[in-house]
Amino acid sequence: MIREITIGQYYPADSFIHRLDPRVKIVCTLLFLISLFIQNSLLGYLIATVFLAFVIHASKVPFKFIIKGLKAIILLLMFTVVMNLFLTKDGAVLVRFWIFQITEGGLKLSVFMAVRLIYLIIGSSLMTLTTTPNALTDGIESLLRPLNKFRVPVHEVAMIMSIALRFIPILLEETDKIMKAQIARGADLESGNILQRTKAMVPVLVPLFVSAFRRANDLALAMEARCYFGGEGRTKMKPLLYRRQDYLAYAFVAAYVVVAFVVGRFVPFHIWIF
Amino acid sequence: MSIKLEHVNYIYSAGTAYEKQALKDVSLEILPGQFVGVIGHTGSGKSTLIQHLNGLVKANSGVIYYNGENIYADGYDMKSLRGQVGLVFQYPEHQLFEEDVLSDVCFGPKNQGLSKEDCEKRAFEALELVGFPEKYYHQSPFELSGGQKRRAAIAGVLAMKPKVLVLDEPTAGLDPAGRDDILDQVKYLHDQTGITVVLVSHSMEDIARYVERIIVMNRGEKMFDGTPKEVFAHYEELEQVGLAAPQVTYVMHDLKARGIPVDTTATTVEEAAEEICRALKR
Numbered sequence A: 001m002i003r004e005i006t007i008g009q010y011y012p013a014d015s016f017i018h019r020l021d022p023r024v025k026i027v028c029t030l031l032f033l034i035s036l037f038i039q040n041s042l043l044g045y046l047i048a049t050v051f052l053a054f055v056i057h058a059s060k061v062p063f064k065f066i067i068k069g070l071k072a073i074i075l076l077l078m079f080t081v082v083m084n085l086f087l088t089k090d091g092a093v094l095v096r097f098w099i100f101q102i103t104e105g106g107l108k109l110s111v112f113m114a115v116r117l118i119y120l121i122i123g124s125s126l127m128t129l130t131t132t133p134n135a136l137t138d139g140i141e142s143l144l145r146p147l148n149k150f151r152v153p154v155h156e157v158a159m160i161m162s163i164a165l166r167f168i169p170i171l172l173e174e175t176d177k178i179m180k181a182q183i184a185r186g187a188d189l190e191s192g193n194i195l196q197r198t199k200a201m202v203p204v205l206v207p208l209f210v211s212a213f214r215r216a217n218d219l220a221l222a223m224e225a226r227c228y229f230g231g232e233g234r235t236k237m238k239p240l241l242y243r244r245q246d247y248l249a250y251a252f253v254a255a256y257v258v259v260a261f262v263v264g265r266f267v268p269f270h271i272w273i274f
Numbered sequence B: 001m002s003i004k005l006e007h008v009n010y011i012y013s014a015g016t017a018y019e020k021q022a023l024k025d026v027s028l029e030i031l032p033g034q035f036v037g038v039i040g041h042t043g044s045g046k047s048t049l050i051q052h053l054n055g056l057v058k059a060n061s062g063v064i065y066y067n068g069e070n071i072y073a074d075g076y077d078m079k080s081l082r083g084q085v086g087l088v089f090q091y092p093e094h095q096l097f098e099e100d101v102l103s104d105v106c107f108g109p110k111n112q113g114l115s116k117e118d119c120e121k122r123a124f125e126a127l128e129l130v131g132f133p134e135k136y137y138h139q140s141p142f143e144l145s146g147g148q149k150r151r152a153a154i155a156g157v158l159a160m161k162p163k164v165l166v167l168d169e170p171t172a173g174l175d176p177a178g179r180d181d182i183l184d185q186v187k188y189l190h191d192q193t194g195i196t197v198v199l200v201s202h203s204m205e206d207i208a209r210y211v212e213r214i215i216v217m218n219r220g221e222k223m224f225d226g227t228p229k230e231v232f233a234h235y236e237e238l239e240q241v242g243l244a245a246p247q248v249t250y251v252m253h254d255l256k257a258r259g260i261p262v263d264t265t266a267t268t269v270e271e272a273a274e275e276i277c278r279a280l281k282r
Helices: A022-038 A042-059 A063-087 A104-130 A133-150 A154-184 A194-200 A202-225 A244-266 B046-053 B078-084 B101-111 B116-129 B146-158 B176-193 B204-210 B228-232 B235-240 B247-257 B269-281
Strands: A093-097 A100-103 B003-012 B020-030 B035-039 B061-066 B085-088 B164-168 B196-201 B213-218 B221-226
Touching (some): A022 A042, A100 A104, A104 A133, A133 A154, B020 B046, B020 B221, B035 B046, B035 B204, B046 B085, B046 B164, B085 B146, B101 B116, B116 B146, B164 B176, B176 B196, B176 B204, B196 B204, B213 B228, B247 B269
Parallel strands (some): B085 B164
Antiparallel strands (some): A093 A100, B003 B020
């Protein structure tokens, strides 16, 4: 039941995207996200769609698996769309009833916000689905290393993140087991109003917290037993190295961003289908 | 009170890269009052199998009957089924949550809708049945030893007065003395109350000493199903799938190979000792 959540989960496959250096994937994901928000025309989003479709195809991750991550943001998505739709007052009024009115600008903005949010989630889940949590934090650590000069504990932050990511699937599985154990004792976790349901979660949350603290303790002990003391002077078994494919990927994404930017900003080509 | 499985199939994460067939065409029947052992190594599907028995996991295909009623039928009362087929999971840490042991054991009967007095009466009975020391009744379940936690967890399920008790590796992580204690207690429970017991384990020694019937699972399929003597006669096949017969089985076979006329079907140390004495006296 709870295994369905895919955010932060790695999908094992052997594809071009999977083999890329994590730094490439992080930077490119960021570029893609930025490109989504500077986009302002339908044509620009068409280009983003083609780009995203291409990358999804190259990643060999089943589409069904990717959109599962969207379930988590449905509420946020609906909220954004409704807010933008009714509160933006810009351009010609399309529909008017009671105190509400929908304007052309509002419709445009709400559609674009929805597309942006959906692509944002798909783009970033694509990164986490094709990169192991370890590679991901290695990449972040390496990208943020310059901040060390400003006394930011980059290694420690990266370690905390990698541990947090690593524990998501473990804790999910644990939650699943605990829920089953309590359901087996007749616990009712699904019916009732919000208050009853929150109360019904206590028998699940208490064992979960106890186990999370126990795991944290064990992990700290295991790290200390292996003389872990932080990032200073620490070397890597597999240092990150750029290869030819990584430069290719950079070039490809850079080309996309340039095209998207130019098209989105300067091509006076507004297709409106109303 | 029988549980009957017909051609049950179960696939984990169907349609993804993690897809895995956990159960393949499993058919079996557990009769009232039986003491059944389910054995198989990690990933053989034994845990998945027992989660079908109380409807926690729904089979992708196949039917399960409890007392002749299809549990997947519309409107079937799953909650009542879970009260009758009590399932104790491997780790007591997954179910203990209350401030003291007594109220934790009351959780099951409370969910069945019993009054506070009845819940406590049931809890006292259950704790006594599993031999839980009275001085810890009001202690936090998190401060107990491994063996006592396990007793508290079993009591938590027994308090619901199930007709069938299913135990998933109740001895994992216990020392040999604690292991024997728990299993002796379960045996005592079975003999005293006539409750049906399904015991999951990967230790042949444990299983051989207590159960009257063994179901061997291998890669999601039922491999053998019979009395310990019948199953251990296949000790060479068991070895091929990463399981082993109890040590005495090997001793008896070796003795026979060296010309001592013993009967090789002994499954416990006591039986083997008797058999060797008998053979040597001749």
